[in-house]
Amino acid sequence: MNDAASESAALQAEAEAAAARIDQGQVRRKWLTRLGMVVIAGGLTFTAWYYLIGRNHISTDNAYVNAEIALVTPLISGAVTEVAVKDTQTVKPGDVLLRLDPANAIIAIAEAEADLAAARRRFRQAVAGNGALSAQVAARAAAIASARAQLASAQAELDKAQVDASRRQKLAASGAVSGEELTASRRALAAARAALAAASAGIAQAESNRISAQGELAASTAMVAGSTEATDPAAMAAMAKLQAARLDLDRTTIRAPIGGTITRRQVQLGQRVTQGQTVMSIVPTTQVYIDANFKERQLRKVRTGMAATITADIYGSDVTYHGKVAGIGGGTGASMAMIPAQNATGNWIKVIQRLPVRIELDPKELAAHPLRVGLSTEVEIDISDN
Numbered sequence: 001m002n003d004a005a006s007e008s009a010a011l012q013a014e015a016e017a018a019a020a021r022i023d024q025g026q027v028r029r030k031w032l033t034r035l036g037m038v039v040i041a042g043g044l045t046f047t048a049w050y051y052l053i054g055r056n057h058i059s060t061d062n063a064y065v066n067a068e069i070a071l072v073t074p075l076i077s078g079a080v081t082e083v084a085v086k087d088t089q090t091v092k093p094g095d096v097l098l099r100l101d102p103a104n105a106i107i108a109i110a111e112a113e114a115d116l117a118a119a120r121r122r123f124r125q126a127v128a129g130n131g132a133l134s135a136q137v138a139a140r141a142a143a144i145a146s147a148r149a150q151l152a153s154a155q156a157e158l159d160k161a162q163v164d165a166s167r168r169q170k171l172a173a174s175g176a177v178s179g180e181e182l183t184a185s186r187r188a189l190a191a192a193r194a195a196l197a198a199a200s201a202g203i204a205q206a207e208s209n210r211i212s213a214q215g216e217l218a219a220s221t222a223m224v225a226g227s228t229e230a231t232d233p234a235a236m237a238a239m240a241k242l243q244a245a246r247l248d249l250d251r252t253t254i255r256a257p258i259g260g261t262i263t264r265r266q267v268q269l270g271q272r273v274t275q276g277q278t279v280m281s282i283v284p285t286t287q288v289y290i291d292a293n294f295k296e297r298q299l300r301k302v303r304t305g306m307a308a309t310i311t312a313d314i315y316g317s318d319v320t321y322h323g324k325v326a327g328i329g330g331g332t333g334a335s336m337a338m339i340p341a342q343n344a345t346g347n348w349i350k351v352i353q354r355l356p357v358r359i360e361l362d363p364k365e366l367a368a369h370p371l372r373v374g375l376s377t378e379v380e381i382d383i384s385d386n
Contacts, residue, residue, distance in 0.1 A: 056382060056383055056384035057380050057381065057382055057383065057384075058294060058298040058299075058302070058380070058381050058383060059378065059379065059380040059381070060292055060293060060294050060295070060298070060378070060379055061376070061377075061378045062292070062293040062294075062354065063290055063291065063292035063293065063310070063359075063376070063377045063378065063379045064290070064291055064374060064375065064376060064377065065288050065289075065290060065312070065371045065372060065373055065374060065375040065377060066288065066289055066290070066291045066373060066374075067283055067284055067285070067287060067288040067289065067373050068284065068287070069263075069281050069282065069283050069284075069373070070257050070258050070260070070281065070282040070284070071278050071281055072097060072254065072256075072257070072278065072279055072280045072281065072282065073275075073276050073277060073278050073279065074100065074251070074254060074273050074274070074275060074276075074277060074279065075251045075275060076100065076105075076248050076251050076252070076275055077272070077273065077274045077275050078100035078101050078104070078252060078272065078273065079100065079101045079270065079271070079272045079273075080098055080099070080100060080101075080267055080268070080269055080270060080271050080272070080273060081099050081100060081101050081269075082096075082098060082099040082269070083097075083098045083265075083267060083268065083269055084096045084097055084098060084099075085097050085098075085262050085265070085280070086262065086265060087262055087263060087264070087265050088261060088262065088263075089261070089262045090259075090260070090261055090262075090285075091256040091259060091260065091261075091262060091282065092256065092259045093255075093256055093257065093258055093259050094255050094256060095255060095256045096253060096254070096255055097254045097255060097256055097262075097280065098254050098267060098279070099252060099253050099254070100251075100252040100253075100254070100273070101252070102249055102252040104248075105245060105248045105249035105251075105252055106249065108245040108248060108249075109242065109245040109246055109249060111245070112238065112241045112242035112244075112245045113242055115238040115241060115242075116235065116238035116239055116241075116242055118238075119232065119234040119235040119237070119238040120229050120232070120235050122234065123229050123232040123234065123235060124229065146206075148203055150202060157195060254279075256282060257282070258282055258284050259282075259284060259286070260282040260283045260284040260285055260286075260287075261282070261283045261285055262280055262281075262282060263280070263281045263282070263283050264280060264281045265279070265280040266278065266279055266280060267279040267280065283372075283373055285366075285370050285371070285372065286363065286366055286367060286370070287363075287366075288361065288366065288371050288372075288373065289323075289326065289358055289359060289360050289361060290308075290310055290323065290358070290359035290361065290377055290379060291356045291357070291358060291359075292308075292356070292357045292358075292359055292377075292379040292381075293354040293355070293356050293357075294354060294355060294357055294381075295352050295353075295354055296332075296352065296353045296354065296355060297352070299328065299355055299357070301383040302325060302328065302357065302381060302383060303325065303383075304325050304326065304327055304328070305324055305325060306324065306325045306381055306382060306383060307322070307323075307324060307381070307382045308322070308323045308324060308325060308359050308379055308380065308381045308382070309321070309322055309323075309379075309380050309382075310322075310323060310359065310361065310377050310378065310379050310380075311377065311378050312369075312371060312375055312376070312377045313375065313376045313377065313378075314371070314372075314375055315369055319369050321361050321362065321365050321366075321369075322361075322362050322365065323359045323360050323361040323362060324359070324360055325357060325358070325359060325381060326358040326359065326360045327357075327358045328355060328356075328357050328358075329355050329356035329357070329358075331355075332353040332354060332355055357379075357381075359379060
């Protein structure tokens with residue numbers, strides 16, 4: 001009896017173990033079936049997401065905030081007498097940044113004003129001189145008329161002397177005229193001839209003087225012809241010098257060319273700065289953009305004007321910026337480096353290159369949540385409009 005009971009109990013335990021194994025197998029198959037269904041569902045979901053959304057978007061976290069930074073450089077040299085700003089200070093366009101010593105510029109203005117006055121005086125003198133030269137030309141014409149009259153008188157005297165000399169020469173043979181009278185008549189004839197020659201030379205000299213006076217008048221007239229005291233070349237040159245001096249005086253006050261935040265201020269009170277020296281920078285925080293470095297294979301369908309969404313690490317996913325693709329860089333970062341990489345050895349390994357893509361942001365969103373140059377961002381571009 002005991003052996004039969006023991007055998008029956010063993011058979012029952014074995015049956016129960018077999019049933020338990022069957023139940024466990026069914027449970028395992030059930031969970032595996034469920035897991036497979038979840039995996040299939042996930043795969044289908046990912047496939048649907050990729051074809052509907054994922055393939056139409058590209059993204060990168062290799063993106064940073066950038067801006068067109070304004071460099072403040074003096075246009076003249078001088079000693080700094082006032083520094084009106086400091087680093088991190090916000091300025092508006094036209095705000096005074098610093099002032100230079102204006103003493104040299106003030107002296108230059110005084111010198112330029114004196115030169116302008118002298119140039120205008122010379123022009124007035126030239127205009128007045130034209131009248132005097134015109135009178136000289138008229139006087140030279142009168143002198144010519146006088147010389148011609150003298151020539152006519154000398155010619156008459158010569159004719160008379162020739163007649164007297166000829167008459168006395170004829171009478172000298174009969175003894176009616178003494179030798180002394182004959183000599184006097186000959187002397188008078190020679191004097192008349194010399195007077196005639198002198199009168200002829202006087203006419204030539206008078207005509208030469210008139211030509212010279214006319215030349216001086218023409219030269220003086222040409223100097224002022226078509227000009228006024230304001231348009232005279234010498235006066236205009238002096239006025240330009242005066243304007244340059246005034247401009248230098250205005251440049252002793254250096255103002256902000258754009259609005260933004262002061263950075264890298266490198267000037268102190270009393271320091272002498274030179275023309276073109278960078279003394280500070282201004283970052284336009286309301287006009288920043290994003291430089292997103294995408295892999296070269298991601299850019300096949302990217303075009304200017306495509307929409308983009310941006311999140312910045314400083315604000316996290318709570319703040320999303322919206323922008324548009326403004327342009328794609330003309331070369332990779334490696335090719336634009338000062339010393340581009342050139343691998344001429346045989347162990348070359350291909351490295352995926354990245355191209356910078358500029359993203360312009362919505363100004364209203366920037367005003368609500370300002371960004372600073374250099375901050376890290378994540379960019380996603382919608383390429384479905386391609």
